[in-house]
Amino acid sequence: MVRRLLGLFALLLTLAAxxxxxxxxxxxxxxxxxxxxxxxACVSDPPILQTRVQAYTGYTLLPPNLTPAIGEVFYTHLxxxxxxxxxxxxxxxxxxxxxxxxxxxxSTDNPAFCFARVPNGPRLINLGNDSxxxxxxQLSQGLEGYAIRAPRNTAEGGAWRSAQGIWLEFLIPVxxxxxxxxxxxxxxxxxxxxxxxxxxxxPVIVNNDVVxxxxxxGNVLSLDxxxxxxxxxxx
Numbered sequence: 487m488v489r490r491l492l493g494l495f496a497l498l499l500t501l502a503a504x505x506x507x508x509x510x511x512x513x514x515x516x517x518x519x520x521x522x523x524x525x526x527a528c529v530s531d532p533p534i535l536q537t538r539v540q541a542y543t544g545y546t547l548l549p550p551n552l553t554p555a556i557g558e559v560f561y562t563h564l565x566x567x568x569x570x571x572x573x574x575x576x577x578x579x580x581x582x583x584x585x586x587x588x589x590x591x592x593s594t595d596n597p598a599f600c601f602a603r604v605p606n607g608p609r610l611i612n613l614g615n616d617s618x619x620x621x622x623x624q625l626s627q628g629l630e631g632y633a634i635r636a637p638r639n640t641a642e643g644g645a646w647r648s649a650q651g652i653w654l655e656f657l658i659p660v661x662x663x664x665x666x667x668x669x670x671x672x673x674x675x676x677x678x679x680x681x682x683x684x685x686x687x688x689p690v691i692v693n694n695d696v697v698x699x700x701x702x703x704g705n706v707l708s709l710d711x712x713x714x715x716x717x718x719x720x721x
Contacts, residue, residue, distance in 0.1 A: 511706045513551065514563065515688065516544030522676050522684030525572035538570040539578070539648070539678045541686040545660075546707070555693040559591045559661050564674045564686065565710050566654040572679075575649030577642055579677035580656070583631035585670035585690065588662045590625050590632060596659040598623055600636075603711040603718045605651035610712065610720035619646070625658075630675050634658070648678075653711045666692035 523538035545562045547553060554560040568576060582590070592598050600613040600621035614621035619639055625632035634656060635644025648654060660672075671687040712721035 510549040511708050512546040512561070513549065514544040514708070514710070515547050515553075516710075517542050517686060517688035520684050520686040522686075523570075523678050523682040525570045525679075527571045528573035536570040536572075538572065538682070539566055539568050539576060539676065539684075541566045541674065541676050541684065543672060543674050543686045543688050545672060545688065545690060549705070553691040553693055554662070555695060556662055556665060559596050559659050561596075561657050561659050561707060562672050562688075563655060563657045563710070564676075566648065566676065568648045568650055568652050571650040575647060576678040577645045577647055578654075579628075579643070579645050579675075580634040581628040581631040581675035581677075582625065582634060582658060583673040583675060583685070584660065585666060585672070587664035587666065588660050588672070588690070588692075591659040591661040592623055592625070593659070597621075598659065599655075599657040599707070601655045601709060601711060602648075603653040603655075603714065608714075608716065608718040610709075610718040612720075628675070631673075653714065655709055655711045657707060657709075662690075662692040664692070665694040666690045 519540045519542045521537045521540050525536055525538045527534040527536050541564060543562060543564045546560045598621055602611045602613055604611060613619040617638065619636040622635055622637050625634060627633065636646055639645060646654060668689045668691045670690060672690050673685045673687040675683060675685060677683045712718065
């Protein structure tokens with residue numbers, strides 16, 4: 487009887503493994519907005535002091551709300567808004583700073599994504615297809631972490647231009663080789679002006695058990711910039 491029950495259990499596991507998984511939208515676990523830098527509003531008289539940029543970061547969970555496990559590729563994203571209106575806008579340098587044991591996992595199956603939401607329209611722009619920017623599929627060493635440089639904006643060292651009303655969103659796949667207990671943070675270095683740097687962050691938890699977990703294969707990433715109203719054309 488025990489052998490029959492074990493055989494039935496094995497059969498059920500096999501059938502479950504072979505059943506096509508329904509694509510699900512991956513939820514994000516996000517940190518809080520961080521204000522970075524100030525500026526004087528362009529041609530304001532008397533001068534108006536503004537917050538230059540704001541940013542937050544997060545990472546994907548496995549539906550419904552499971553934290554990633556060791557060896558599983560998951561995505562981190564960075565969202566940058568630009569409430570300030572400095573004359574000439576901002577030229578932003580970006581770096582990804584990861585805890586020990588977590589590394590970028592960019593591949594053909596899991597590419598990096600770069601998007602902008604611009605106010606005229608508003609419209610969503612895939613910067614990977616933009617002739618002036620592109621989206622990096624390899625990250626080089628920066629000052630503190632992995633540099634996220636626009637591969638086609640060589641004139642400005644791979645920086646990302648922004649101005650009042652523009653939102654940027656970057657999605658980078660990563661993987662952890664060790665468990666993470668939430669006492670370490672995924673951070674980004676956001677540098678919108680000379681000498682101005684901020685570090686939006688989120689504590690990261692990675693499990694050490696992947697038994698009976700559903701694969702991320704076929705699940706859908708969402709863009710936070712597409713949750714803004716009015717919804718941008720192209721979302």
